Amino acid sequence: MRIRLDDDACVGHGRCYVLDPSTFGPDDLGHCELLVAEVPAADQDRARRAVAACPEGALSIED
Amino acid sequence: MDPRDAVNAETGEANPYLPWVAADPQPFYERLRAECPVSSMEGMAGLGAHIISRYEDVRWALRNPQIFSSDIVAVDIGQDRPLIPLQIDPPQHATYRRVIDPTVGPREIAGLEPEVRRVVNEVVDRFVERGTVDAHAEFTVPLPCTVFLQVTGLPIEDLSMFLEWKDEIIRPGGGMLEPEEATARRHAAGRQLYDYFEGVLADRRRRQGEDLISRFLTTETDGRTMSHEEMLDILFLFILAGLDTVTSTLDCSLAYLAQHPEHRRRLVEDPSSADPIVEELLRRETPVMQIIRVVAEPVELHGVSMSPGDTVILMLGSANTDPDEFGPTAAEFDPDREANRHLAFGGGPHRCLGSHLARLELQVALQEWHRRIPDYELAPGAELAYSPGIREIEHLPLVFTASAPVG
Numbered sequence A: 001m002r003i004r005l006d007d008d009a010c011v012g013h014g015r016c017y018v019l020d021p022s023t024f025g026p027d028d029l030g031h032c033e034l035l036v037a038e039v040p041a042a043d044q045d046r047a048r049r050a051v052a053a054c055p056e057g058a059l060s061i062e063d
Numbered sequence B: 001m002d003p004r005d006a007v008n009a010e011t012g013e014a015n016p017y018l019p020w021v022a023a024d025p026q027p028f029y030e031r032l033r034a035e036c037p038v039s040s041m042e043g044m045a046g047l048g049a050h051i052i053s054r055y056e057d058v059r060w061a062l063r064n065p066q067i068f069s070s071d072i073v074a075v076d077i078g079q080d081r082p083l084i085p086l087q088i089d090p091p092q093h094a095t096y097r098r099v100i101d102p103t104v105g106p107r108e109i110a111g112l113e114p115e116v117r118r119v120v121n122e123v124v125d126r127f128v129e130r131g132t133v134d135a136h137a138e139f140t141v142p143l144p145c146t147v148f149l150q151v152t153g154l155p156i157e158d159l160s161m162f163l164e165w166k167d168e169i170i171r172p173g174g175g176m177l178e179p180e181e182a183t184a185r186r187h188a189a190g191r192q193l194y195d196y197f198e199g200v201l202a203d204r205r206r207r208q209g210e211d212l213i214s215r216f217l218t219t220e221t222d223g224r225t226m227s228h229e230e231m232l233d234i235l236f237l238f239i240l241a242g243l244d245t246v247t248s249t250l251d252c253s254l255a256y257l258a259q260h261p262e263h264r265r266r267l268v269e270d271p272s273s274a275d276p277i278v279e280e281l282l283r284r285e286t287p288v289m290q291i292i293r294v295v296a297e298p299v300e301l302h303g304v305s306m307s308p309g310d311t312v313i314l315m316l317g318s319a320n321t322d323p324d325e326f327g328p329t330a331a332e333f334d335p336d337r338e339a340n341r342h343l344a345f346g347g348g349p350h351r352c353l354g355s356h357l358a359r360l361e362l363q364v365a366l367q368e369w370h371r372r373i374p375d376y377e378l379a380p381g382a383e384l385a386y387s388p389g390i391r392e393i394e395h396l397p398l399v400f401t402a403s404a405p406v407g
Helices: A015-019 A041-052 B019-023 B026-035 B056-060 B092-103 B106-110 B113-125 B135-140 B142-152 B155-172 B180-204 B212-218 B228-242 B244-259 B259-270 B271-283 B355-372
Strands: A003-005 A024-026 A032-034 A059-061 B040-041 B047-051 B132-134 B290-293 B299-301 B302-305 B311-315 B376-378 B397-398
Touching: A003 B026, A015 A024, A015 A041, A024 B376, A041 A059, B047 B056, B047 B259, B056 B180, B056 B311, B092 B212, B106 B132, B106 B355, B113 B135, B113 B142, B113 B355, B132 B135, B135 B142, B135 B244, B142 B155, B142 B228, B142 B244, B142 B299, B142 B355, B155 B180, B155 B271, B180 B212, B180 B228, B212 B228, B228 B244, B244 B259, B244 B376, B259 B271, B259 B355
Parallel strands: B047 B311
Antiparallel strands: A003 A059, A024 A032, B040 B047, B132 B397, B290 B311, B299 B302, B376 B397
16 A cells, blocks of 8 residues: 655644554654555554544545 | 424524534534525624535635635634634745644654643642542633643743733633724724734743743744744734644533543543544534634635625634534444544644644543543532634533642
């Protein structure tokens, strides 16, 4: 599973890296940074929840 | 208590400022969304004051600042110049956020946790032996202000002075004054606050420390540091935006949990559930009911034309309980809901920059409160009065099982 981040849409709500700190992390501004290119199977449920929690719709699942 | 009084579907008018709306906003929100998704402020139909209430519409407005501007004319709260960055539009807005956001970002804020936990326990210690408390006056008001003084390195003795200025600016005379008098009192208090910070800035320039204000003074963005005036405008906003909002969220949270023991049990048994519980309280209670914008470009929504200069109220509380976004359980309290994309901190470029600190304060405050005061309820006969707009509870009398202070 790969995740796409729309940098222009992210404004730093920070829900993604709270809900799934192994897939997402904060940059200096508190905006989202993807930590992995491929989400391992064990983290996928958590990553899905984090993607769904973004109020800006800045995250999507590619496959 | 009839929410029908607050909404007139025939004329498309509504009034979110009635006290009983603030006390129990859900029926009001429901009628707004269903009957007039773009309504007029009561008595102002045709005068350019619009209320937007559905989740998708509010979200769209937040994300389009070129149409819905945050220009200073939107809110007068005793400031000399636009508050930075709240009342600055893009693109200049982004420059300020690049300076401020890193100083209140998730990593910096996480480092404050032990300090916040200590402050919360100190505040609880003052009343925990008594078994009764006005949680508003003794817990939710002093807490965020004490944290603010702590992170900015200001003397704790200034607490009562700050609280006075804040009240004078946000609701002078308890919100009961004529508009002209209220404005005059606001500006007088605003003046004192500016003067106070003038002194603080002069002091910090002489002796720099590790506190938030010192860090602002030295952070460079786009090749320069903040000017003196810019610093004043940022600090002014911090007081206004950082204190009342956390107070009102804690008011709404404790009042809700006092009346719903089944929901607070989880917090008592599992303090790590504070994150989803705080998020659900933010969503369902939405203490900052609404935020204001000014129309900058002609726009039409649900058949209502809005013109440049019109005032727009974005009803965050209504967006946050919209079944089109949150499903059939939108009105229920469910910390385990699949997705909670609430807009309690707004959205788009102006998303609340203090949200990381606010979330830390809320989580730690509720964790420590429930660790030390697991059993509590509203004092017998208590009637809660919520203030409109920002839902503070004037008095929040609680009774609980007394215990010994730890400090």
